[in-house]
Amino acid sequence: MSEQYGDFQLEIYHAGVQGVLPRYPVDFASLERKAAEVLPEWILSYVAGGCGDEHTQRANVEAFRKWGLMPRMFNGSYQRDLSIELFGMRLPTPVFTSPIGVIGICAQDFHGDLHVARAGARTGVPVIQSTLSTDPVEDLGPALGDTPGFFQLYTPKDRDLAISFIQRAERAGYKALVVTLDTWITGWRPRDLNRANFPQLRGYCLANYFTDDHFLKKLPKSPEEDLTAAAAEWARGFARSLTWDDLSWIREATSLPVVVKGISHPDDARKAIDLGVDGIYCSNHGGRQANGGIPALDVLPELVEAADGVPVLFDSGVRSGTDVVKALALGATAVGIGRPYAYALAVGGEDGVVHFLRSVLAEADLLMAIDGYPTIADLRAGGLRRVD
Secondary structure, three states, X not given: OOOOHXXXXXXXXXXXXXXXXXXXXXXXXXXXXXXXXXXXXXXXXXXXXXXXXXXXXXXXXXXXXXXXXXXXOOOOOOOOEOOEEEOOEEEOOOEEEOOOOOHHHHOOOOOHHHHHHHHHHHHOOOEXXXXXXXXXXXXXXXXXXXXXEEEEEOOXXXXXXXXXXXXXXXXXXXXXXXXXXXXXXXXXXXXXXXXXXXHHHHOOOEHHHHOOHHHHOOOOOOOOOOHHHHHHHHHHXXXXXXXXXHHHHHHHOOOOOEEEEEEOOHXXXXXXXXXXXXXXXXXOHHHOOOOOOOOHXXXXXXXXXXXXXXXXXXXXXXXXXXXXXXXXXXXXXEEEEOHHHHHHHHHHHHHHHHHHHHHHHHHHHHHHHHHXXXXXXXXXXXOEEXXX
C-alpha cells in the first residue's frame, strides 16, 4: 500500500516510542499560543488582527461549525486520492498557502517568503506569493522547485509598474496570476491603528518595488539612501480600485491563467468569467479588510454554481484539515490556509511550515478515510450536512 498523507501520524507516534516528541504543534490553537511567545507584538497584532471589532474574522471560523460530515461505510477507503486538476496541472494536494503581505517578517530572519517557498517545494503544496515580500520574485520563484507558485498582484496605480510585476513573475516561473480586488485601500484595523503600526510604511516587505527599474526611476535617491522617501512613494502609488475594463489589459499583459481574488457575489463571478478570467477566488481577506460581511464559506456554494466548472479557489477562516475537507465538499477546487502557516513560520521557520502543512494534509486524509470518502468527488456527492 502506497504512502498516504495520514501516515504522518505514524511517524510522530513511532518517534514517540523512541522518546522523540514533535518539535512543533500539529494544531492551530497551540501554534497561535507559541507564535505569541516568539513574535514581536507589532508583527503579531498585524497578523492576528482583523477589521473593526473582528466580527467577520470570527464568523469565518465559526461558519465551518455549521456543517458536519455524514459518514459512509463499506467504501474500502484504504487509498485516498486528494489530487486535483488546476489550470492544466495535476497537483498532489488541494491545499495551498494564501498570500500574506507580511509573511516575510514573520520569520525570525525576516526572509519568511523564502522559507515558505522552500516548504512548498518540500511538501508539494502550491504557494501564492504576495506582491509584498522581503525577497524579490526572481529569488522566490526558483525556490519553489517543481511545486507551482502563483503570483498575487496588488495592482499599482501605475499601469506600467503593474505590467512589470506581472511579467517579472511570469519570467520567474509562476504558473498563474492572482489579482486581489479588495485591498486597494486598507480597512479599519483597530489593533494596528492603536499602535500606529503599518510595516510597509517603514520599508518592510517592499523588495519587489525596490528591485524594479520602473519604480526606482520615481525615486530621487535609492531606497538604501532614503528609505522613508521610498516607502512614501510606494504608499502614493500602492493600488488602484479596479473596474471591469481593467481586466482587458491585465489579460493582455500575460499568458498566465488569471484568477480574481475577493469575489463573493455570484453575479461578479459570472461577469468575470464572461470577461475571460480563468479562476474565481472566494475570499473576504480573512476578515482583515471589511467587517460586517458574510462568512466566505457561506457564499462558496453559490459561487461554485455560478462558476459552472471554472475553478473556484477558497480561503478565509480555514484552521485545520477538517476545515479543508468541508470546503472541498462545498465545491472548492483548492483551499488556502493563511494565519496558521504564518504562526508555524514564526515558531519553526521552514521546518515549522512543513510540519504544519503535513499536519493539515494528514488530518484531511484521515478524516476522509474514516468517514468513507476515498476521493474529493465522493465528498461532493453528498458528504456534508447543515448541523445548525
